[in-house]
Ligand code: ANZ
C-alpha cells in the first residue's frame with residue numbers, strides 16, 4: 168500500500184470538520200487549557216512558511232493537551248484592519264471589505280490544508296462590526312476613566328501626498344509610496360494613558376504564576392524603560408529655573424554645559440536675548456524633520472547651536488556654563504533639558520569634542536583623555552567638593568539629600584514608555600465613537616448605539632489637509648450631541664491596527680456574545696491564556712498594549728485575573744535556503760502550498776518542527792524535508808510488519824517508556840526537534856526487530872499524532888483500533904522503566920582509553936573489572952606490569968593504574 172498523503176489529508180480534514188472534533192466545550196467544570204497563537208493579518212500574499220512554525224507548535228501542544236483530557240481552546244481569527252488592505256483598495260478601487268474577505272478565504276483554506284486543530288466555530292475578525300462594537304466599547308470605558316485624551320502630537324507628514332504616514336510608511340526619511348520628503352507636523356491626536364500602568368506592567372512580569380521566556384521579559388522591561396535619578400534645578404542668567412533630568416546626580420560637579428531640546432519652550436521665552444536667533448531657527452527646522460530614532464542614534468555625528476546671550480548656572484558650585492540646543496535631547500523625555508557631563512556620558516563626550524568644551528573627570532578610574540568613562544558604578548568620586556572620596560552609590564545618596572535640603576531638586580523615576588498615539592487619519596479602522604459638541608466638548612456615542620459602523624465612502628484617500636476620508640462624509644460627520652441635542656460633529660479619526668489585537672484573546676472565550684465582550688463565566692474559566700506563542704517582533708508593542716488593556720479591564724471588573732497570558736514564548740524566523748530573510752526581492756520565498764502539494768501537510772508540519780531549535784531562526788532546507796517524508800513513509804510501512812500483542816516486548820520496553828517520557832517533556836519545553844529525533848530513534852529500534860506489535864504501534868501513533876495527525880489517524884483506523892485516535896488518552900510511562908538496561912563504559916589503562924564495553928547498567932564492580940580484564944586490548948596493555956589500582960565509576964568507566 169502506498170502512502171497517499173493527498174487523499175488521506177483531505178479525508179481527515181473533512182472528518183474533523185464534520186465531527187467538530189476540535190470544538191472547545193462550554194463545560195466549565197472540566198480542567199481547561201487555552202493555547203493561543205498570534206492571529207494573522209490576512210495580507211494579499213497568503214500564508215508564509217513562517218506562520219505554520221508557530222501554529223504547528225501550539226497545535227502540537229493543543230492536541231497533546233486534548234489527549235491528556237483537557238478541555239482545550241485553540242482558536243484562530245483575523246487581524247484584518249490596516250494599511251496594506253487600504254492601500255490596495257485605493258489603488259484598485261475595491262472596497263477594503265471585499266479585499267479582506269478574499270484574503271481571509273485564502274488564508275483559511277491554507278490553514279485548513281495544514282490540518283491545524285483550530286476551533287473554527289470561534290473564528291473572529293476584527294473588522295466585523297459585531298467584533299469592533301466591543302473594541303469601541305473598551306475605548307469608551309477608557310475615555311470615561313480619563314485614560315483617553317486629545318493632545319498635540321508630532322506626526323509624519325508626506326509633503327507630496329499631503330497625508331499623515333504611519334512610521335512603517337516612512338523609509339529612510341522619505342515616503343514609501345512617492346519617495347518625497349517626510350516632515351514632522353503637529354496634529355491633534357487621541358492618546359491612551361498607558362504610562363499610568365508603566366510600573367504595574369513591569370512589576371507583574373515577575374508574578375509567580377507568570378512564565379515568560381527571559382528575552383521576552385527583558386524586551387518588555389526595556390521598552391517600558393524605567394530609570395531612576397533626580398530632577399535638578401539649574402539657574403540661568405535670565406533668572407529662569409531650568410529643570411533637568413539626570414540618572415547621575417552624583418556627577419553634578421562634572422557638568423560643563425547644558426543642552427535643551429530644539430523644541431524646548433524656553434527658546435521662545437528667550438527670543439529677545441538670543442543673539443544668534445537665525446542659526447537657532449535654522450537648526451530647529453532641521454531637527455523637526457528627523458525622527459526620535461534618528462536623533463538619538465549613538466553613532467551619529469553630534470550637531471547643535473549654542474544659545475548666545477544666556478547661560479546656565481550649576482546649583483552645586485554657582486558656575487556659569489553654556490546652553491546648547493541639540494537634537495540628541497528629546498522634548499518627550501524627562502524635562503527636555505540635560506546637564507552634560509562629557510567625562511562620563513558618551514554622547515556628551517562626542518558633543519564636547521566636536522564643540523571643544525571642557526571635560527572634567529568626577530569619577531576616577533577611566534581615561535577621559537581618550538573616551539568617556541561610563542562604566543563607573545564602582546568608582547570613587549574626584550573633583551567634586553563635598554562628594555570627593557565617596558563611592559558613586561554614596562555620592563548619589565548624599566547629593567540627593569543636599570538637593571532636597573537646598574530646594575534644588577528631588578529624586579525622580581522616569582519611564583521611556585510614552586502614551587499611546589491612538590488615532591489614525593485612515594479609513595480602514597474602527598471609528599472612534601465620540602462626538603464633538605461646542606457646548607459639551609467630547610461626548611461618547613451612547614453604548615446602545617454601538618457598533619458605530621464605518622460609513623461607505625467615495626474614496627479611501629485621506630483629505631488634502633491630512634484628515635481621514637471619513638471627514639468628507641458630511642452626512643455622517645454632522646450629527647447631534649448625545650448630551651444636549653445641539654448640532655455636533657463626529658470624530659473622523661479611526662483606531663490604529665493595534666486596537667483589535669489588544670483584546671482578541673478575550674473574545675475567543677465567547678465569540679458570539681452581543682451583550683458583553685464575553686460572558687463573565689467564560690472569561691473566568693478560560694483566562695488567563697495558558698500558553699501564548701508569537702513572533703519576537705510582537706514582544707514589545709502588541710504584548711504591552713494587550714497587557715495594558717487587560718489590566719484596565721481587570722481594574723473595571725471585566726476580567727478577574729491581572730495578567731492575560733500565563734506563559735509567553737517566541738519562535739525563531741524561518742529563513743531562505745541561503746540563510747537570508749525570505750523576501751520577494753531575494754527570490755528565496757518558499758510557498759507553503761507548494762510544499763503541501765509536493766510532500767503533504769504532515770511532512771510539512773514535521774519538517775517545520777524538526778528544522779532546528781524552535782526559538783532560533785533556521786534556514787529552509789529541502790534535503791531535510793525529504794528526510795521527514797521518508798520517516799513518515801517508514802511509519803506507514805509499519806503496517807506491513809504488524810503482529811498481535813497487547814504489551815511491549817521486553818527488549819523494547821525501556822525504549823518505549825523512555826521515548827514517551829522524552830516526547831512528553833520535550834513538547835512542554837519547546838523542544839519539538841528533539842522530540843522528533845527521539846521518535847526517529849525509536850522507529851529504528853523497532854525496525855531492527857523486524858516487526859511491531861499492536862500495543863507498540865498504538866503508542867507510536869499516539870506520540871506522533873500531534874505532529875502528523877492525518878497519517879496517524881489513518882493508520883489507526885485502517886488497522887481497526889477502536890474509536891478515533893484523537894479521542895485516545897495520551898501515552899503514559901513508568902519512571903522505573905525509563906532506565907537504560909545496558910550502558911557503554913570506557914576502559915582505560917593509566918588514563919588512556921583501550922576499549923569500550925557494553926554492560927548491564929547495574930553491573931557490580933567486580934564483574935566490571937573481570938569483563939575489562941578479559942578484553943584483548945586491555946590484556947595487551949597490562950601484560951607484564953604491576954596492577955597498583957583499580958577504579959570504577961558506575962555507568963561510566965573502569966581505569967587500571969599499572970607500573
Ligand atoms: C547627566 C549624566 C551623566 C547622564 C552621566 C548620564 C551619564 P536614561 O533615563 O537611563 O535613558 N537625558 C535626560 N533627559 C534626556 C532627554 N530628554 N533626551 C536625551 N537625553 C536625556 O538616561 C537618562 C540620562 O540621559 C540622563 O542622565 C541624561 O544624561 C540624559 F555620566 O545626566 B544624564
Ligand code: ZN
Nearest residue numbers: 604607648651
Ligand atoms: Zn452638547
